[in-house]
Amino acid sequence: MINILLIALGIFLLIRGADRLIEGALGLTRKLGVSELFAGLTVVAFGTSAPELVVTISSSIKGASVGLGNVLGSNVANIGLILGISFLISPTKIQKSTVNIEMPFLLIISVVIFAMIMEGNSVLTRYDGMILITFLFIFMAYLYYMAKNDQQVRKQLVENEEMKKVEKEESWAKIITFSALGLAMLIIGGELTVSNAVIFAKSIGISESLIGVTIVAIGTSLPELVTAIVAAVKHSDDIVMGNIVGSNTFNIAAILGISALINGARADRPVTFDVSYGLLLALVLLFGALIKKDRKVGRGLGFILLTLYVIYIIISIQIG
Secondary structure (H helix, E strand, O other): OHHHHHHHHHHHHHHHHHHHHHHHHHHHHHHHOOOHHHHHHHHHHHHHHHHHHHHHHHHHHHOOOEOHHHHHHHHHHHHHHHHHHHHHHOOEEOOHHHHHHHHHHHHHHHHHHHHHHHHHOOEEOHHHHHHHHHHHHHHHHHHHHHHHHHHHHHHHHHHHOOOOOOOOOOOHHHHHHHHHHHHHHHHHHHHHHHHHHHHHHHHOOOOHHHHHHHHHHHHOOHHHHHHHHHHHHOOOHHHHHHHHHHHHHHHHHHHHHHHHHHHOEEEOOOOHHHHHHHHHHHHHHHHHHHOOOOOEEOHHHHHHHHHHHHHHHHHHHHHO
């Protein structure tokens, strides 16, 4: 009974944390004059991936096996499960830059990590880490360019309207508090939900292998999942896409790159299937966006992505 109550508390914290994080991110866009997409690609995406970064780096420093499978599996869940559910909740308009730049960039580094995993037999060397970190720097440079461009556009709009409408200034204290509080609630809520769900699942006789590919795998993506659902309900399309595209890019370039650079990264289980499936989903997502002239993806693509994720879970269980 206590586990069920703690799961409920965890879910409550996840929902409230996602709401606070999104409010903080939107406050940042108004304060700095940047787009919601920029906030999604940075504050929301990097923030929801931060726990995985800390755990992975800690494992690398200790010389323990790095959870490459969890990171790659998280990327599969981000696209298949999270975007699948988000598109089912609300059709999403994808920005031109996301289709032309950010998603192709994610596809490129997905191909790169696929090649590294295949060549190294699920082992990443320090040289691989240097390559991935280089991609991270390129992505950060692009985000800097995006921010500067957003600010110039915002400035022109304000000048054209001759300051007819004065926007309410938001304090940095409020923005930072909302963002930090939201992230903390997401992390605590995710941990409460996953740990108690595992205990409850074991108590009713569910196998550990099934728990591993369902509760634990989905649990690593819980912050992104709840944040995306809340953003979809609020119709914050750019937050939805920025969160997932940015998170997947950060997972590969930063988390795997840094861990490989520190001490090399050896998978704790075979990950060929995970990295291959992640590449497949990235291709499906990009293709699904490209065939829409207005770049508005709907429930059809959401159903396809969710179905592909269910297939991923079934195959994962079968291969152990």
